[in-house]
Amino acid sequence: QVQLVESGGGLVQAGGSLRLSCAASGRTFSRYTMGWFRQTPGKERQFVAAISWTSGNTAYADSVKGRFTISRDNAKNTVYLQMNSLNPEDTAVYYCAARSGLIIRDAQTAYDYWGQGTKVTVSS
Numbered sequence: 001q002v003q004l005v006e007s008g009g010g011l012v013q014a015g016g017s018l019r020l021s022c023a024a025s026g027r028t029f030s031r032y033t034m035g036w037f038r039q040t041p042g043k044e045r046q047f048v049a050a051i052s053w054t055s056g057n058t059a060y061a062d063s064v065k066g067r068f069t070i071s072r073d074n075a076k077n078t079v080y081l082q083m084n085s086l087n088p089e090d091t092a093v094y095y096c097a098a099r100s101g102l103i104i105r106d107a108q109t110a111y112d113y114w115g116q117g118t119k120v121t122v123s124s
Helices: none
Strands: 004-007 010-013 018-024 033-039 046-051 058-060 068-073 078-083 092-099 118-123
Touching (some): 018 033, 018 092, 018 118, 033 068, 033 078, 046 078, 058 068
Antiparallel strands (some): 004 018, 033 046, 033 092, 046 058, 092 118
16 A cells, blocks of 8 residues: 655746655555656646656656656655746646556556645746
């Protein structure tokens, strides 16, 4: 069982940066592939980024490539999402997710555990 708690959301102006954190419980955090998704009202949850449990592999949605960076610190049981050059289209609730598989997946159905979400609002 893994419990996930996101933090770091807030209001930022376009062009600004935020770093989201996701703290995980459970002694096997290092064995989980971690992902970030986001959701806006009336839309399905969208894949943002994912990282393998060794940090050797990462994947990003095309819309965030070059602006967002996912990383993890297994010693701290924490995964991060550094978001730069934010624009209003990045406004959403961001969710952290974990899956026990080794392969990075971008489908939300592939993830076993979810956090409660943290809201990011980017003003123009």
